[in-house]
Amino acid sequence: MKPSTEQLQALLAELSDLSPILDDKQVTRLSKDFAWFSPVLKAALEHYKADVGFRPKTEAEIVRIVAACAKHKVPIIARGTGTGNYGQVTPLFGGVILDLSAYNQMVWQRGAVARVQAGIRLLDINRATIPNGFELRCVPSTFRIATAGGLYGGGFGGIGSINYGPLASTGNVLGVRAITVEPEPKLVELRSPEALLLHHVYGTNGIVLEMELALAPAHVWREAILLADGMEQALRMADEIANAPGVTKKSVTYFQSSIQPYLPMFHDRWATGKHAVFVVYAEQAKQAIDEIVGRHNGEITYDEDHQQQLDKIKTILEFTWNHTTLHALRVDDTLTYIQSGFTPGKHIEQALNMHQLLGDECMLHLEFIRLKEGGMTYSGLQLIKYSNAPRLNDIMQIHRDNGVYIANPHVYHVEDGKQGVVNPDVVMTKMRFDPLGLLNPGKLRGWEIRDQIAADVKAGKVNVSTLPKF
Numbered sequence: 001m002k003p004s005t006e007q008l009q010a011l012l013a014e015l016s017d018l019s020p021i022l023d024d025k026q027v028t029r030l031s032k033d034f035a036w037f038s039p040v041l042k043a044a045l046e047h048y049k050a051d052v053g054f055r056p057k058t059e060a061e062i063v064r065i066v067a068a069c070a071k072h073k074v075p076i077i078a079r080g081t082g083t084g085n086y087g088q089v090t091p092l093f094g095g096v097i098l099d100l101s102a103y104n105q106m107v108w109q110r111g112a113v114a115r116v117q118a119g120i121r122l123l124d125i126n127r128a129t130i131p132n133g134f135e136l137r138c139v140p141s142t143f144r145i146a147t148a149g150g151l152y153g154g155g156f157g158g159i160g161s162i163n164y165g166p167l168a169s170t171g172n173v174l175g176v177r178a179i180t181v182e183p184e185p186k187l188v189e190l191r192s193p194e195a196l197l198l199h200h201v202y203g204t205n206g207i208v209l210e211m212e213l214a215l216a217p218a219h220v221w222r223e224a225i226l227l228a229d230g231m232e233q234a235l236r237m238a239d240e241i242a243n244a245p246g247v248t249k250k251s252v253t254y255f256q257s258s259i260q261p262y263l264p265m266f267h268d269r270w271a272t273g274k275h276a277v278f279v280v281y282a283e284q285a286k287q288a289i290d291e292i293v294g295r296h297n298g299e300i301t302y303d304e305d306h307q308q309q310l311d312k313i314k315t316i317l318e319f320t321w322n323h324t325t326l327h328a329l330r331v332d333d334t335l336t337y338i339q340s341g342f343t344p345g346k347h348i349e350q351a352l353n354m355h356q357l358l359g360d361e362c363m364l365h366l367e368f369i370r371l372k373e374g375g376m377t378y379s380g381l382q383l384i385k386y387s388n389a390p391r392l393n394d395i396m397q398i399h400r401d402n403g404v405y406i407a408n409p410h411v412y413h414v415e416d417g418k419q420g421v422v423n424p425d426v427v428m429t430k431m432r433f434d435p436l437g438l439l440n441p442g443k444l445r446g447w448e449i450r451d452q453i454a455a456d457v458k459a460g461k462v463n464v465s466t467l468p469k470f
């Protein structure tokens with residue numbers, strides 16, 4: 001599968017006018033993401049890299065690169081800005097990194113819908129749409145640098161998911177324009193629900209060029225830190241804010257007191273031993289936040305205009321979701337993390353139980369999220385005092401045994417992480433968009449059994465309900 005020197009030379013000869021990136025340091029950088037958060041992935045992936053990078057600016061350039069890769073059978077890995085966490089942009093078989101960060105224009109905004117090119121940074125979408133009264137529905141905490149295509153290809157959701165669920169919730173992604181990997185590529189518009197067939201599969205089954213996204217109303221946001229003495233007290237205070245329908249918010253995060261030493265920048269506002277809740281709420285909810293905090297005997301130690309923080313320095317959002325892990329690793333690089341999903345309605349009980357079972361070896365960092373089905377719960381990104389890989393697996397298994405879902409962040413195959421199982425829809429989509437198997441090869445287990453899946457689909461044994469219609 002790794003391309004030969006001859007294949008690469010033929011490709012480069014055809015694309016020499018597109019400024020191929022050949023500098024070893026640059027190619028190595030383009031081949032990496034934030035997989036180093038995981039000691040397991042760091043060791044597994046550190047030696048892999050691409051052969052060459054391209055940074056196209058137009059659709060015509062992308063079409064030429066894709067066509068040449070198909071013709072010469074060279075692997076392609078789409079890249080936004082490389083903030084993924086699971087080695088998603090790291091090529092296992094060399095080839096081309098298709099850096100889409102210069103393909104980054106707003107296509108249009110029509111009221112509460114925006115159409116964007118895949119390489120646009122999420123912050124730049126908000127900068128364009130907020131003056132018109134709308135903003136992105138959910139963004140990762142890397143929103144300053146991460147791209148729309150990267151969120152779609154490798155991400156899940158984040159800030160705003162408390163209202164709109166993960167990106168995959170019906171109604172969030174309305175359409176995508178994707179390109180097939182063939183000597184004569186086709187440009188295909190997929191509308192919802194087909195528009196999600198290429199989502200969170202690490203660019204293995206199609207390259208997305210444009211996305212059409214539903215937006216949320218933009219508010220004047222404030223950001224606050226709330227403290228409480230007890231774990232259950234803080235969890236219940238956070239829960240009331242998250243669930244209160246009259247309180248407009250876009251983020252509620254709970255941090256166990258033992259995480260405080262790892263976020264020293266807040267030490268003047270977060271006393272040792274206290275549990276913290278970080279909230280971003282609309283200014284009209286200020287009185288309601290005061291009320292709820294009072295009801296739970298909490299205290300507010302920080303409350304600022306969110307936009308001013310965004311313009312001036314970092315917002316508290318850039319300490320939530322997986323940014324908590326990033327900042328904690330800067331204090332103690334022996335830590336790692338897990339990703340988990342709690343059961344709505346049982347989430348407080350489950351969190352207290354996990355703390356009972358694992359103590360400070362697994363420090364609770366919980367982000368409120370509304371699930372696709374509507375229930376409010378936590379997406380956990382617990383900080384782990386790492387000892388070794390078997391113990392890390394034990395910790396994840398203890399969660400599963402107690403009803404807490406684990407999306408293992410220490411694996412790089414699509415199916416081993418959030419997807420969980422081989423999805424015939426994803427594999428059949430790859431057969432249509434990437435018949436030569438050149439997209440991010442080695443990451444999709446289902447591709448290895450594609451013939452069996454295709455036969456099962458043909459025989460009606462597998463129901464593939466959302467195949468793209470083209």
Ligand SMILES: Cc1cc2nc3c(=O)[nH]c(=O)nc-3n(C[C@H](O)[C@H](O)[C@H](O)COP(=O)(O)OP(=O)(O)OC[C@H]3O[C@@H](n4cnc5c(N)ncnc54)[C@H](O)[C@@H]3O)c2cc1C
Pocket residue numbers: 033034077078079080081082083084085088089100118119139140141142145146147148149150151152153154155156157158159201202203204206207208209321322323324326440
């Ligand atoms: C500190 C930190 C915090 C994070 N917080 C969150 C969070 O809150 N929520 C969350 O969901 N994620 C989070 N992430 C992961 C990541 O930042 C996001 O998923 C982000 O949206 C990825 O965007 P990117 O442009 O960096 O993508 P990249 O890392 O460049 O790409 C991600 C994947 O998508 C594929 N891809 C990229 N562009 C395309 C395309 N046009 N078509 C098809 N496939 C494509 C790539 O091949 C790759 O497999 C976090 C990561 C870090 C390091």
